[in-house]
Amino acid sequence: MSVYESHLASAEQAAWPLDATIAWDAIDVALARREEHILAALHDAALIEGYLPVFAPRLMQLLWDDLDVTAVLSLELYEGLRHYTALKRYLRAVGFEPAVVSEERMIAARERALAEQREPGSPIAELTNFACSELFAAYFFLRLSRETREPVLRQLLEHMARDEFRHAAAGADLLAKRVRLDPGAADEILRSAQSFRHYGSDVVDVPLATTNDFEAIAAMNRMIRQACGVSPTQHIQERLNARSI
C-alpha cells in the first residue's frame, strides 16, 4: 500500500464537519474576549492556515515525482482550509476585529510571503521543514487548548491539534520512505531538522513555535529518530565527538 493511503483513511475517519461538531452558539464571548493574547495567536494561526494554498503548491512542484508527497499535501490543503475557516469563524463570533481575517488581510499576508520568497532548499530539506512545522503547529494548538478557559475554543483547539499530529505523522512517514529508498538521505534530514524554520514565519512575525518549546523539540527529536534511526541531538553529539577525536 502507498504511504499516503493510511493517512487518507485516517483523515476520512477523523473528519469533524464544522457545523456539526463545534457548538458555535455556546461560545462564551465575554470569557473569550478576556483572553486577548490567545485571540491574537489564533489570528496568526488563521493567516498561516490561509497561506497553505500558496505554500503547498510550491512544495508540490518541487516534489511532483513523489505521489505520496502530493497526496499528503492535498490532505493538508483540505484540512488547512477547515482550520482557516474555523479560526476565522471563531474570531468573528467573539468580535475580535473582524477585519483582521478579511480577504484583503489574507491576500496581504500572501503578498508578503511571495515578496520575501527565498530559494527553495533541496526536496529533502523542504520535506523535513514541512514535517517539523506540522509537529510544532500541533504543540502550539495543544498548548492553547490547555490554556484557554473558553470551552468551545478548547474543543476546537483539541480537534486542530489532533489534525496537526496526523499531519506530522504523515510528514514523518514521507521522510522514512526517503531513507528506505536511500539511507544516505538520513544525514540531510538530520541537518535540515537542526536548522528547521517554521513555514508560518513567511506570513507572520512571531512563529507558531517558540525556541524554548521543549515539549515540541523533544517530540521532533523522537520523530526524526524514527525516520532516520538517530535523533538530531544525537547527531550533533556524534559530530562533536568526531571533531574532538
Ligand SMILES: [Fe+2]
Ligand atoms: Fe497541518
